[in-house]
Amino acid sequence: MIGAAVVLYKPDMTQTLRLLRAVSEQVDVVTIIDNSPHVTPIELDTDNIHYHHFANNIGIAAAHNIGLRDLIAAGCEFAMLLDQDSEINEEFAFRLSSLLVASRKQNRPLIAVGPRIICSFSEKTVKPRVQREVARYDELVCVTQIISSGMMIDLSKVEQIGLKDESLFIDGVDHEWCWRAREQDLMVAIAEKVEMVHKLGDARSKFAGVTYKVGSPIRLYYQFRNIFLLLRRGYVPNYWKLRNLCVLPIRFFANSFLQDRRLERMKFMLCGIWDGIWGATGAYNDNWKSR
Structure with a gap:
């Protein structure tokens, strides 16, 4: 079956x-x-x-x-x-x-x-x-x-x-x-x-000749947080870790200054980085709704 x-x-x-x-x-x-x-x-x-x-x-x-x-x-x-x-x-x-x-x-x-x-x-x-x-x-x-x-x-x-x-x-x-x-x-x-x-992402945008996916602001929280969570795990490929660390500043800049709802996107990225560093998991609302 x-x-x-x-x-x-x-x-x-x-x-x-x-x-x-x-x-x-x-x-x-x-x-x-x-x-x-x-x-x-x-x-x-x-x-x-x-x-x-x-x-x-x-x-x-x-x-x-x-x-x-x-x-x-x-x-x-x-x-x-x-x-x-x-x-x-x-x-x-x-x-x-x-x-x-x-x-x-x-x-x-x-x-x-x-x-x-x-x-x-x-x-x-x-x-x-x-x-x-x-x-x-x-x-x-x-x-x-x-x-x-x-x-x-x-x-x-x-x-x-x-x-x-x-x-x-x-x-x-x-x-x-x-x-x-x-x-x-x-x-x-x-x-x-x-x-x-x-369908990959909600839309497409281009920066410095590179086309990248654009998603909703809250997805940035999970994307940034989970990079830091997965960096700790030994079975995660080194090429993935290196690539994501290298492009992190570029992604932060592109989503902060080249998209709409800039402050909202920046907030979610910063929350994601914070929670990723401190090991918070689960849903965004479980970690930040009461703060």
């Missing part, structure tokens, strides 16, 4: 219903974890959907964990994770699951496989600037990390490395889980011939 866990947060219903229809036709069970303030009306004529609503927004890691536990309890062998702003074709789940099945038969230590990502802004394939290729197997390129949306997981191997790290709440959750898998000698891979359109 194949299951899918779809995480929602104030979704665009036209796009979301299109995704849910495509997913429900390809898998046996769909678990929806809705972090929106209000219940999202899901009007689909299917009985294979489980719906969980968390008005207080429990974060992406906790949402994934609820979805994974739900799919394991339903007897699924494989679990596909999806964000609300991803687009998949009609063979997406079958092709990814087939690669995992083939890897099992060949005794490859593969725990998850994801697609080539096509950015919805540029309509071009996303090519990470810095990422180490570990190995190649036929249509698979084993790498150090892949993003969570579109990721299909072999659930029989999850117990070996554990679920997602809820202390991170959102940013870096997918990469941290992949690095932890590598620490346990398990691999993640990109399927060379499987593509998925995905």
Whole structure:
């Protein structure tokens, strides 16, 4: 059995219903974890959907964990994770699951496989600037990390490395889980011939000839904080640590002076740096609402 866990947060219903229809036709069970303030009306004529609503927004890691536990309890062998702003074709789940099945038969230590990502802004394939290729197997390129949306997981191997790290709440959750898998000698891979359109960030901006993602101000809190939290962990790749430390001042400048809502963005970045240095985890409101 194949299951899918779809995480929602104030979704665009036209796009979301299109995704849910495509997913429900390809898998046996769909678990929806809705972090929106209000219940999202899901009007689909299917009985294979489980719906969980968390008005207080429990974060992406906790949402994934609820979805994974739900799919394991339903007897699924494989679990596909999806964000609300991803687009998949009609063979997406079958092709990814087939690669995992083939890897099992060949005794490859593969725990998850994801697609080539096509950015919805540029309509071009996303090519990470810095990422180490570990190995190649036929249509698979084993790498150090892949993003969570579109990721299909072999659930029989999850117990070996554990679920997602809820202390991170959102940013870096997918990469941290992949690095932890590598620490346990398990691999993640990109399927060379499987593509998925995905929205990365809310917008795009350019500084000094470099195009970068622009997100909401509060996302900066998690991005900056989680860099400092992950710097402490030995299994996090050194290239990731070095790159993020080097670009941190540039990102702070760009988000402080080149975007709108400058003071608000600066506040969230400074709070993130403070909490990252002192090791605060969880949701922003849990750490700062009472201050």
